[in-house]
Amino acid sequence: MSIRLLDVLKHSTLTPADPVIRAAAAVAAETQLRWIHSSEVLDIAPLLSGGELLLTGGQALAAASDKRRTGYIWELSERGVAALAIETGAALPSIPSSMIAAAESAGLPLLELRKRVPFVGVMEAINSLLVSESAGQLQQADQASHAMAVELAHGGSLDRVLAVLADATGSEVVLATNAGVTLASALPAGHTKESEPAASAEGGQDHAREIHVDVSVRGIPSARLTLYVRGDTDVNLARIAGSRSVDILALALLQRMPPGLKEMAGAALIRAIDSGTQSWRLQQLAPAAGIAAQAHLVAIVVRSAGSRQTRTNVDHLLDRVARHSVSYADNAELLALAVLHPDSLQEDRTAIVAGLQSIASAEGFVCAVGPVASGISAAPQSLTEARLTLELAADGGAHHGGHGQAGAVLDAEAFAVERLAFHSLDEGLRTDFVRQQLGAILDYDAQRRSLLVETLRIWLDSGCNTAQAARELHLERQSMHQRLQRIFSLCGGDPRGTGRLAALHLAARLAPRLTTTLAATH
Structure with a gap:
């Protein structure tokens, strides 16, 4: 029950x-x-x-x-x-x-x-009951999935395959493309479309009794399965059976309507960008993928455990925010290109970063959004900078707000100075620069196991806002002032209003990524 x-x-x-x-x-x-x-x-x-x-x-x-x-x-x-x-x-x-x-x-x-x-106690007690109930539903759902596979193996049409699911769940079942075009549908045996409409007479949908399941073919989101649960039918059984039927429906779609040329061209375009293909080839592939050669776009790199739901959620976000998007999954890495609206480049990019953060915080992946690329020929640079941002964050994550940890979205623009230094200076020059600017502070930290370099970086990142930096470091303002006075005494005075401020900031941002080298040169 x-x-x-x-x-x-x-x-x-x-x-x-x-x-x-x-x-x-x-x-x-x-x-x-x-x-x-x-x-x-x-x-x-x-x-x-x-x-x-x-x-x-x-x-x-x-x-x-x-x-x-x-x-x-x-x-x-x-x-x-x-x-x-x-x-x-x-x-x-x-x-x-x-x-x-x-x-x-x-x-x-x-x-x-x-x-x-205590919410935890409520969830533990009631979810244990729900788990017990779901065992029987899983068995029924697996039986329905097996019956659908048998129907497909015997050459049944999409309508007949869906009819098996409709009978098993007592639901009206509709399979439609992402554009909303119905591919197939079925009603439970003995029901008619007029006997019990999926929508109420007022036209409003009972969302709690509509089950939506995305169906992907070869990793490309291709259709949506909707189950309209009727009467007192078990909603949870319909939800589980719908999820269990995804692989069967994907196989049926692959037999009848393989991924469209545009989706395949999009995957080919991203692979070409990732492999360093010459610009002229990218300009050939882009139009086939629905991307103008001169479009403004950003590259996105997502690293996760390879969850199919992660790709679905990212694709849905980009469909909602961007003008157009394509994606390609390769093992535990998802690559995507998002085309921005020409009159709202930064607004679109900001919305993408924010949307990814809401997904990443729940699913535990780490990703980076590259800088805006002007034209498809510049897309490889956006992808390269996104990947570089991930590497920089991984190297200095513990010293840079935990950005190397799972559940984080990294904005390549926030790592602009690190990226510039990485491209312009080899590691030896970067190490020499940091020692010249922060040598005394680094030595002080090494001797006393203090955190003056991190304090300086956070203070400079905040725009020299002492109160804000103190909050981020969980310090009393007096303790923050004492740390700053010690830093100023070690670096030659308060840098505000001097030409030394930018150099100190760059050195403080680079220092966490050179910790091993700096220790060796000390």
């Missing part, structure tokens, strides 16, 4: 929270749960799979604008989240009326937790 939202509200771990339904109470009675998750991140929707009860505290919502709060509700609803529970208290005394109205309109059950409970 499926675990429903009302069952969870009566569970012993959640009743101490004194929960009350503030919106979509009629929907709550029939809402099935797949998982319970907690997060304070407002941009969490793209990282959820649907069917979750999302628990959140009120701090982030209290600080957000009213527009962002209602947008948060709609994003969760469109993702198919089962329900949202908000803990009210000192930061957020009550749920804003605008959020309640948005949730009611979206059909998203909205719960208020009027007392504090």
Whole structure:
């Protein structure tokens, strides 16, 4: 028997929270749960799979604008989240009326937790029940996937393959291209299209009962499978069976409609850029991939464990923000090109960096966005600089805000001085320069195991803002001033207002990447 939202509200771990339904109470009675998750991140929707009860505290919502709060509700609803529970208290005394109205309109059950409970305990207890329930659903889903494979092996059409899935899940099933063109569809046996429409009479979609699954062919996102769950059918079974059917559907699509020439040309273009192909060849390949030879674009390098979901999320982000994009996955590295709108180059690039950060923080990958390239001939340079940024961050990650760690998005523009020094000076010259500028401070750090070089770098990165640097270093302002006075005494005085400031800043940025060499020359 499926675990429903009302069952969870009566569970012993959640009743101490004194929960009350503030919106979509009629929907709550029939809402099935797949998982319970907690997060304070407002941009969490793209990282959820649907069917979750999302628990959140009120701090982030209290600080957000009213527009962002209602947008948060709609994003969760469109993702198919089962329900949202908000803990009210000192930061957020009550749920804003605008959020309640948005949730009611979206059909998203909205719960208020009027007392504090440990979210971890709630998730451990209820997710263990959901795991037990899912074992049977997995078995049924695997049986459906096997039956679909048999149908395909016997030459069944896409409609017939989907009919197996429709019967197994009791859902209307539609397979469409990324452009929205329907390729095939099926209804459960005994149902007609008119008997129970997927959309309500008012035209609104019940997002919690729509399951969307992306289907990729040879690594190229090619179609979307949608299951419209009918009546009291098990939503979680439909979700699992839909996910389990992806490989079968990808094979069916490959037999009937292999990846389009544009997608194949895009992959070939990125491989050519990566291999250092001559400019004239790139100008030949670009138009076939839908990229003008003179387009402004950026290269993106993503390094991860090779998750298919990572590529899907990155591709969806670039489809939304960029004018056009192509991508290519090679083992644990994903390479992408994003074409920017000519009248909003920096705005597009900033949006790409921000969007990647929201994905990376959840999926744990590290990536770099290269500088803007003017024309396809300059794309190899953008890719090279993105890769160089990853290497520089890996070398100095522990001394540069942890940028070498997983879950980070690196902006090549933030490493401009390091990249310039790497290209212009060999390691010996870089080492000599750093010793000339910071020799006394380096010796002081080595003798006392202090962090004066890091303090200097963070202070200079902040624009010599002492208060901001102190916050980043978790220091009292008095301690920060004492460190600065020691630094000034070692480097010949306060550098502000002198020509030494830029040289000290460059040396401080280079020092973490030359630690081994500097130690050897000491």
